Amino acid sequence: MPSAPNPVDSGIRGWLADEVTDDLSFATLDLHDESPANTARLDGWLDAILRGFHQGRPTDEFRAKWLRVARADGAVNRGVWDTNPLGLSNDVPVATFAHLTKTLNAGAAQVEAWMITDVTVAPTHRRRGLMRRLMTENLDAAVAAGVPVAVLTASEGSIYQRFGFGPATREARLRVDTSSRFRLRSVPDDGGRVVMADPVESWPALSGVFDRHHDVTRGALGRPAYYEDWLRGYDWDEQSESRKQRVAVRIGPDGRADGYVVYEIKSGDEVEVKVHDLVSATPTAYLSLWQFLADIDLARVVVGPAPAVDPLALALVDHRVRRVTSMPDHLWVRILDAPAALEARPWFADGSLTLRVEDPLDHADGVVRVTARDGRASVTATTDEPDVTLDVETLGTLYLGDVTVDAMARAGRVTGNDESLGRFAALADGSPSPHCNTHF
Ligand SMILES: CC(C)(COP(=O)(O)OP(=O)(O)OC[C@H]1O[C@@H](n2cnc3c(N)ncnc32)[C@H](O)[C@@H]1OP(=O)(O)O)[C@@H](O)C(=O)NCCC(=O)NCCS
Incomplete structure (x- = not known):
C-alpha cells in the first residue's frame, strides 16, 4: 500500500500546532517518526481510541496494521495529553481527533471531503470544552486547506449540530426472509453471473467494483485503507483473522466485475447469512447479488445493510419478506464553502x-x-x-x-x-x- 504524503510536513501543522497549556499538551502526531519516544505516543494514541470506543487493548499485529492504514490514508491524528506531575497517564492522551480526505460523490461531481473520525475524550476530561476546541480548530484547518465539505458519522444524535453538521444520509438494517417466500418479480438476467471468490485474492476486483460504485452513486464516499484488510478477512473488532468470511463477485455481461458481497454464515437457533458489505455498480448486479444470497442453502434469513431507498423492496413479489429493523442516520455533512x-x-x-x-x-x-x-x-x-x-446544518441535511x-x-x-x-x-x-x- 503506497503511503500518502505526510501532512505534517505539508503545512497542516501551522493550523494544528503543538501547544502546552497549564496542565494539557496539544500535539499532532508524526506517523512517520519511528523513534521509541514517538512510537510510544502512537501506541498511546491508539490505546485511547480503543478505550474511547470500548474495545479491547490492541495486539502488536493490530498496532502495525493500524499504523500502515493511517499512513496510507495520510491521516492527521491529534491528541491532548495530561501533563500531571505524577506522570500516571504516560503516553495515552486524554482526547483524540483525526481527519483524512477522500472524495464524496455529490451527485453532479466529486468534491473533496474532510472526514473527521476518532473523536474521543476520556471520562476524566469530559465536558470541559476539549472536543469543542479540537473540532473548531480542525474545521478552521479544513477551510484553510480549501476543502468545501466536512463529513463524519456520529455515535449520538445531538452532539454535532452545534458545529454545523446535519445528518445527510441514512442506512437501513435489513432482516430478509429468504425461504420460498423470497421471490423477485423477474430474475435479473443480463448475461452476467455470480462467482464465489477467495477473500484474500479478490481484493483487486472488490476495490475496482467500489470505484465504479463511487463514480455512479450519489452520496458515495471514498473508503479508508482499513477496508482492504477487512475485506481480505481481518476482523478489526476481534483483532484476528476471520476464517468465516466469504466473498461472491458478480461478473457483468461485459466480463468486468460490477458487484460483490462479503458475508459470513452465523449458526444459532436459526442459520443466518450476515452481510458485511454489498456493493454494486449497476441495478442488475444489486438484484443478482440478492438472488445469490437468497439461494444459499440451509439459511433462511439474511441480515445486513441496505440503501435507505432500496430497489429490493420494489423488486420483490412479497415486499413483506424484507423487514427494516432500523434506519440510523449515517453520513453527517458540514458545508464549509x-x-x-x-x-x-x-x-x-x-x-x-x-x-x-x-x-x-x-x-x-x-x-x-x-x-x-x-x-x-x-x-x-x-x-x-x-x-x-x-x-448551515439544514443545508448539510439537504445537500445530498x-x-x-x-x-x-x-x-x-x-x-x-x-x-x-x-x-x-x-x-x-x-x-x-x-x-x-x-x-x-
Ligand atoms: C462525545 C465526546 C467526544 C464529547 O467530548 P467533550 O470534550 O466532553 O465535549 P465538550 O466539552 O467540548 O462539549 C462541546 C459541546 O458538545 C456538547 N456535548 C458533548 N457531548 C455531548 C453528548 N454526548 N451529547 C450531547 N451534547 C454533547 C457539550 O454540552 C458542549 O455543548 P456547548 O459547547 O454548546 O455548551 C466525549 O464525550 C466522548 O469521547 N464520548 C465517547 C466517544 C464518542 O461518542 N465519540 C464521538 C464519536 S462520533
Whole structure:
C-alpha cells in the first residue's frame, strides 16, 4: 500500500500546532517518526481510541496494521495529553481527533471531503470544552486547506449540530426472509453471473467494483485503507483473522466485475447469512447479488445493510419478506464553502434563487445566488436580498437529497414566501436518493 504524503510536513501543522497549556499538551502526531519516544505516543494514541470506543487493548499485529492504514490514508491524528506531575497517564492522551480526505460523490461531481473520525475524550476530561476546541480548530484547518465539505458519522444524535453538521444520509438494517417466500418479480438476467471468490485474492476486483460504485452513486464516499484488510478477512473488532468470511463477485455481461458481497454464515437457533458489505455498480448486479444470497442453502434469513431507498423492496413479489429493523442516520455533512459545494450537486430545474445561509462558525455564512441550467448551477456570493433562509446544518441535511425542501420547510427550518420555497424545491429536489456505504 503506497503511503500518502505526510501532512505534517505539508503545512497542516501551522493550523494544528503543538501547544502546552497549564496542565494539557496539544500535539499532532508524526506517523512517520519511528523513534521509541514517538512510537510510544502512537501506541498511546491508539490505546485511547480503543478505550474511547470500548474495545479491547490492541495486539502488536493490530498496532502495525493500524499504523500502515493511517499512513496510507495520510491521516492527521491529534491528541491532548495530561501533563500531571505524577506522570500516571504516560503516553495515552486524554482526547483524540483525526481527519483524512477522500472524495464524496455529490451527485453532479466529486468534491473533496474532510472526514473527521476518532473523536474521543476520556471520562476524566469530559465536558470541559476539549472536543469543542479540537473540532473548531480542525474545521478552521479544513477551510484553510480549501476543502468545501466536512463529513463524519456520529455515535449520538445531538452532539454535532452545534458545529454545523446535519445528518445527510441514512442506512437501513435489513432482516430478509429468504425461504420460498423470497421471490423477485423477474430474475435479473443480463448475461452476467455470480462467482464465489477467495477473500484474500479478490481484493483487486472488490476495490475496482467500489470505484465504479463511487463514480455512479450519489452520496458515495471514498473508503479508508482499513477496508482492504477487512475485506481480505481481518476482523478489526476481534483483532484476528476471520476464517468465516466469504466473498461472491458478480461478473457483468461485459466480463468486468460490477458487484460483490462479503458475508459470513452465523449458526444459532436459526442459520443466518450476515452481510458485511454489498456493493454494486449497476441495478442488475444489486438484484443478482440478492438472488445469490437468497439461494444459499440451509439459511433462511439474511441480515445486513441496505440503501435507505432500496430497489429490493420494489423488486420483490412479497415486499413483506424484507423487514427494516432500523434506519440510523449515517453520513453527517458540514458545508464549509457553499459555492463550491453547491456547484457539485445536481439541480433539477432551470432558474435562479438567493439563499441566506446562517453559520455560527462563519465558514459558510452569507447570501449566495444559485443560477441553475441543464442540471448544473453556478453559485456566487451576492449582496442581493435572500429568497430563502436556512442554517448551515439544514443545508448539510439537504445537500445530498435525502430530505426534501418541502419537508424542511414544513419543519420550519427553511423560511421564505410560498413562491420562493416552491422555486427552491423545484430547483433542489430530485432523484436519485443518496447512498453512502463507507464507515469510518
Ligand atoms: C462525545 C465526546 C467526544 C464529547 O467530548 P467533550 O470534550 O466532553 O465535549 P465538550 O466539552 O467540548 O462539549 C462541546 C459541546 O458538545 C456538547 N456535548 C458533548 N457531548 C455531548 C453528548 N454526548 N451529547 C450531547 N451534547 C454533547 C457539550 O454540552 C458542549 O455543548 P456547548 O459547547 O454548546 O455548551 C466525549 O464525550 C466522548 O469521547 N464520548 C465517547 C466517544 C464518542 O461518542 N465519540 C464521538 C464519536 S462520533
